[in-house]
Amino acid sequence: MPTDKKIELTINDGHAAAPPKAAKKILDVAYDLFYRRGIRAIGVDEIVKRAGVTKPSLYRSFPSKDELAASYLRQYDREYWERFDEAVAAHPGNPRAQISAFLTRVGKRTQRPDYRGCGMTNAAVEYPEHGHPARVVSEANKQELRHRLREMAAAMGAQDPDTLGDGLLLMIEGAYISGQLFGLGGPAASVARNADLLIEASLKK
Amino acid sequence: MPTDKKIELTINDGHAAAPPKAAKKILDVAYDLFYRRGIRAIGVDEIVKRAGVTKPSLYRSFPSKDELAASYLRQYDREYWERFDEAVAAHPGNPRAQISAFLTRVGKRTQRPDYRGCGMTNAAVEYPEHGHPARVVSEANKQELRHRLREMAAAMGAQDPDTLGDGLLLMIEGAYISGQLFGLGGPAASVARNADLLIEASLKK
DNA sequence: TGACAATGTTACCGATCGGTACGTATACAT
DNA sequence: ATGTATACGTACCGATCGGTAACATTGTCA
Structure with a gap:
């Protein structure tokens, strides 16, 4: 299934900054969901789903959901x-x-x-x-x-x-x-x- | 295992008030836990455990956890x-x-x-x-x-x-x-x- | 004493929780 | 081409979530 790949490449186009690609997206989505609906109300599954990534990607950038919440608050x-x-x-x-x-x-x-x-x-x-x-x-x-x-x-x-x-x-x-x-x-x-x-x-x- | 039974009987001794015995206890415990630690943070299991009852007792007196929370707030x-x-x-x-x-x-x-x-x-x-x-x-x-x-x-x-x-x-x-x-x-x-x-x-x- | 209704208990349900082991794809340097 | 490091995905973990079916126990009144 090369279609998904193409979409990914289109979104993440060109020679963008290499290191924290998924992390930013995860934090952006988490920010929105945590703020609008509450931290306890949102599971990590919904975050990664809306961010278009998977759970291990989240846990490689953030040690835990609690720390992701703290990152959201620091932002x-x-x-x-x-x-x-x-x-x-x-x-x-x-x-x-x-x-x-x-x-x-x-x-x-x-x-x-x-x-x-x-x-x-x-x-x-x-x-x-x-x-x-x-x-x-x-x-x-x-x-x-x-x-x-x-x-x-x-x-x-x-x-x-x-x-x-x-x-x-x-x-x-x-x-x-x-x-x-x-x-x-x-x-x-x-x-x-x-x-x-x-x-x-x-x-x- | 009659040991458990005996303990139960000892605790729930004598001719106690008949009608709404457990419901009040459940609401009292839920009130305390919901207020101190938050509604989302408390599961029904912890409520019934601390109240000394079981889950079906809770769900015969309250239609759902959300309604139990509403009862807490009405109180x-x-x-x-x-x-x-x-x-x-x-x-x-x-x-x-x-x-x-x-x-x-x-x-x-x-x-x-x-x-x-x-x-x-x-x-x-x-x-x-x-x-x-x-x-x-x-x-x-x-x-x-x-x-x-x-x-x-x-x-x-x-x-x-x-x-x-x-x-x-x-x-x-x-x-x-x-x-x-x-x-x-x-x-x-x-x-x-x-x-x-x-x-x-x-x-x- | 026996029938009935209310209340309590054991054991379980599917879904979702936060979190992870492990294999795969990609980029770059040699 | 091949080694190597890094980022990503599949599939799964035990624990806990809210909620329920089926059965046992109790008090009340005939």
Whole structure:
């Protein structure tokens, strides 16, 4: 059956980068499935099937399903801070505008029909046991978020920077969760406005 | 092998209550395991084993594991509104104090070492597909919460009651999630204070 | 005491879980 | 052409998944 071969060659055309051909495809498919339907809900068989590869290919690139999930989250982490830093870079030296820009963007994201919450938050809910590879990545991401928000709250001139930073984190997490719970028209749509009210009430007078 | 029998009889001694003996035990065990470790993470075998019964007993009282999960959530729902109504009843005619009491209590709960978040929220994360029995219960609970918060925001005299109600919901959900993510000393500890700041900033001046 | 209904138990089902042993195809250097 | 390393596929593993058929035990009322 040479037909399959031809298709493969057509997709993976030319003199592409040699080493990690299947690994990227596997991670891409896993990313999509893990995010949309949950990590525990997806078996490795479905991943390799949709990726057009076989199981041994997966286990040569990733030590286990748990580690594949951790890789998915590390990718998620990179993209997360990309979005965050874009909002920061748009308003240099103005932390309040930076937060506002980020939250406006979060609010919009939560209103998209395919929105499924924060991959980090979801993973932590799916794996409550401490030390699980997926949870480790998730917790690190959240610690970093808390740190940044508290620093920005201080730079804004908040009366109690740690409290304001934590308050913003609560609202952000609430937006992630209620975005997937309520869908369009849910409470997450008002996250930017509510956060702005909270900030205004938390600044030194 | 009559030894097993004897042990069973010793455990299940005397003239115990006849009608729904096993069903309650099953639901109690399932409640604990589902909440602490997640619904997808727990198999029916473990439930019946810990409950000291067998699988057919489970399936005569519950049509499926999904329905058992829904029953767990309905139980959770009853206890949830019990707690909520207690806070409300403690401050008749004073919605702001009611919210404050409820959030103080939520903040305390999130700091307990075995806190694992809101069972409703967790279930919705575990089952993103619409129409799933567990998700149906969860969504109804959250809709009711939104409704109550908006009404209370209106009774408080908020400039924009729907926005304040949704803002409070965001903070509550954020407290549930970050409670299990950060544990002791996490952002959830400040939910009552932050909510109070938000309320103060949202009232008609 | 005997009949009936409810509840409990043993043993099993096919499907799917994450993971692997082992043979095969391909690319490149010599 | 041939050795060699690497990537890939076939076929399979034991364990566990949710769920069930068939049988034994129990309490209740006639």
